Amino acid sequence: MGVKRPNRRDFLKRGAALAGGVTLGAAEPVIRKATASAQSIEEQSQEVPSQEVQDWSSDELVAYGERSQHVTSVREPVNGRPSPDDFDLVFHIGTPLEEQVGAITPSSLFYFGTTRGSIVPTIDPAKHRLMIHGLVDRELIFTMDELKRFPSVTRLHFIECAGNGSSPRRGRLIESHGMTSCAEWTGVLLSTLLEEAGVQADGTWIVAEGVENVRGASSLPMAKAMDDIIVAYAMNGEPLRPQQGFPLRIVVPGFEGILHVKWLSRIKVVDRFYMTYNDYGHLRQDPDQAALSYQVGPKSVITWPSGGLDLPGAGFYEVRGLAWSGGGVVSRVEVSTDGGENWMDADFRGTPQRMAHTAFSFNWTWDGSEAMLMSRCTDELGQVQPTRAQRKGGLDNSIQPWRVQSNGSVTNGLA
Amino acid sequence: MDSLKLLPVLILLGPAAALAQSPTFGLGRTPSADEVLAWDISISPTGMELPAGSGTAEEGALTYRRKCARCHGADGTEGRAPRLVKSSRGSDANPWSYGRVLPIRAPYATTVWDYINRAMPLNREGSLTHDEVYSLTAFLLDINDVIPEGTVLDAQSLPMVVMPNRDTWAELPDWKPGMPRLLGYPY
Numbered sequence: 001m002g003v004k005r006p007n008r009r010d011f012l013k014r015g016a017a018l019a020g021g022v023t024l025g026a027a028e029p030v031i032r033k034a035t036a037s038a039q040s041i042e043e044q045s046q047e048v049p050s051q052e053v054q055d056w057s058s059d060e061l062v063a064y065g066e067r068s069q070h071v072t073s074v075r076e077p078v079n080g081r082p083s084p085d086d087f088d089l090v091f092h093i094g095t096p097l098e099e100q101v102g103a104i105t106p107s108s109l110f111y112f113g114t115t116r117g118s119i120v121p122t123i124d125p126a127k128h129r130l131m132i133h134g135l136v137d138r139e140l141i142f143t144m145d146e147l148k149r150f151p152s153v154t155r156l157h158f159i160e161c162a163g164n165g166s167s168p169r170r171g172r173l174i175e176s177h178g179m180t181s182c183a184e185w186t187g188v189l190l191s192t193l194l195e196e197a198g199v200q201a202d203g204t205w206i207v208a209e210g211v212e213n214v215r216g217a218s219s220l221p222m223a224k225a226m227d228d229i230i231v232a233y234a235m236n237g238e239p240l241r242p243q244q245g246f247p248l249r250i251v252v253p254g255f256e257g258i259l260h261v262k263w264l265s266r267i268k269v270v271d272r273f274y275m276t277y278n279d280y281g282h283l284r285q286d287p288d289q290a291a292l293s294y295q296v297g298p299k300s301v302i303t304w305p306s307g308g309l310d311l312p313g314a315g316f317y318e319v320r321g322l323a324w325s326g327g328g329v330v331s332r333v334e335v336s337t338d339g340g341e342n343w344m345d346a347d348f349r350g351t352p353q354r355m356a357h358t359a360f361s362f363n364w365t366w367d368g369s370e371a372m373l374m375s376r377c378t379d380e381l382g383q384v385q386p387t388r389a390q391r392k393g394g395l396d397n398s399i400q401p402w403r404v405q406s407n408g409s410v411t412n413g414l415a
Numbered sequence: 416m417d418s419l420k421l422l423p424v425l426i427l428l429g430p431a432a433a434l435a436q437s438p439t440f441g442l443g444r445t446p447s448a449d450e451v452l453a454w455d456i457s458i459s460p461t462g463m464e465l466p467a468g469s470g471t472a473e474e475g476a477l478t479y480r481r482k483c484a485r486c487h488g489a490d491g492t493e494g495r496a497p498r499l500v501k502s503s504r505g506s507d508a509n510p511w512s513y514g515r516v517l518p519i520r521a522p523y524a525t526t527v528w529d530y531i532n533r534a535m536p537l538n539r540e541g542s543l544t545h546d547e548v549y550s551l552t553a554f555l556l557d558i559n560d561v562i563p564e565g566t567v568l569d570a571q572s573l574p575m576v577v578m579p580n581r582d583t584w585a586e587l588p589d590w591k592p593g594m595p596r597l598l599g600y601p602y
Binding site: 086133139207228266275277281284291294326328 | 520529533587594
């Protein structure tokens with residue numbers, strides 16, 4: 001992959017932008033060049049009127065780049081509960097998937113849910129420790145620096161909260177699907193750490209625990225721990241964000257969100273399901289429901305256009321969406337524009353990865369008459385995304401229809 | 416791609432099985448027994464880790480008034496925080512009908528003890544003594560009609576409490592890599 005060098009014209013354009021209101025030592029040479037050829041810049045770059053350039057502080061310009069003032073995507077509290085609530089506890093904050101481009105959710109917009117009652121802790125990574133103990137040959141305590149010395153993995157994985165679900169009352173995508181996001185995670189495989197500690201024969205489960213106020217803890221089967229759980233310290237190229245567990249969390253690929261313990265500081269190897277408070281909150285009476293509320297099923301949704309948006313008129317559109325499955329790689333996504341009577345294959349944008357959001361697109365020429373857009377995911381295990389009628393339970397993975405009315409307005413097809 | 420991940424696996428599979436018993440990377444240090452004890456707040460359904468101490472519902476009622484009622488209400492039903500008493504619309508025939516209230520729905524009393532110990536009172540988590548946690552657990556189990564009046568809860572008696580939902584919950588599937596969600600269910 002060759003590095004694309006900015007050509008002289010781009011360079012001058014940026015110079016013009018800087019000239020708008022910045023008097024910064026570091027940027028001065030650029031400004032001088034820009035003003036030296038001001039005439040030609042004005043001719044070449046009408047689209048960068050200098051009066052619109054903000055008076056950026058030096059930190060924003062040099063130390064840490066902010067997004068454009070014209071980009072306004074924000075998260076929102078979802079699930080009909082205020083966040084923060086009466087007790088300043090934060091629960092369910094959705095990500096604006098309809099504005100996301102590609103499979104990776106920007107860290108600032110990553111959905112945010114907490115185990116019951118937890119408050120985001122402020123943790124000094126220099127003091128943070130991970131202890132592995134219980135049914136192991138060698139109990140171990142690691143500093144963050146030691147964890148970062150282990151062989152690492154970097155993988156895309158989605159996380160999804162069981163609170164996600166379609167409903168006639170949830171008219172916009174953020175309300176029905178906002179509690180899932182996907183990031184590139186970097187960390188050590190938990191299996192690496194467990195092998196270092198030496199799991200004893202009766203170590204069949206682990207309990208993973210965070211250091212936040214309520215010390216949220218979940219039980220996970222050893223088979224999963226030894227398969228692909230990541231003890232992650234980074235996301236999207238930087239340390240975890242505090243809301244995502246800084247400085248350490250587990251990522252449990254494909255399993256429901258509550259199990260991805262954040263602010264991780266202790267892993268205890270145990271001989272049974274430990275029935276922590278979080279485990280208890282997830283119990284079901286029916287074994288089928290218990291199974292379905294564990295590994296996320298095959299799922300997809302059209303993110304654009306989606307409920308609340310307006311199409312400006314008939315003509316060509318690239319219909320876009322995301323597909324994922326707790327069962328592995330997404331193998332196929334189909335799209336219907338007529339409410340599920342006819343299905344056509346969508347194209348992947350990017351290579352599908354195990355338990356990761358996969359972006360898809362579908363070329364559509366809208367004739368201006370009412371349409372019903374749907375998408376359907378199939379995964380590598382052959383599991384197929386169900387309709388609402390076919391769905392039996394667990395985290396809602398049913399097909400979400402979006403109705404495109406002849407005036408271009410897009411609404412929830414369930415309503 | 417993840418070739419380093421294979422390293423420990425290869426060692427396990429290799430002829431020198433004894434190698435698997437020793438650490439590969441030699442990072443981290445060994446905690447002292449005291450360190451582990453102080454840090455480990457997980458309580459097994461067997462009650463194995465329960466500390467010394469004891470308490471009764473009568474004692475718990477006093478502590479509840481001082482440290483809990485402010486949020487959960489004088490009788491555990493009318494605070495801003497979740498109710499702690501089973502719904503009057505439920506019945507013993509199906510204890511799930513009592514609602515998602517920890518001291519009635521939890522299959523094991525150890526979960527009630529563990530949660531109060533780690534997470535309550537909100538904003539002063541971890542401030543209760545072991546005796547207080549035993550007595551508050553006894554109080555909450557008493558007002559939910561789970562234990563008879565006068566029961567003393569301690570490390571021996573607490574795990575023996577038979578919760579109404581001890582056997583009514585479904586175990587999670589025996590998960591294996593590459594497994595579908597539910598056998599025979601195509602979705």
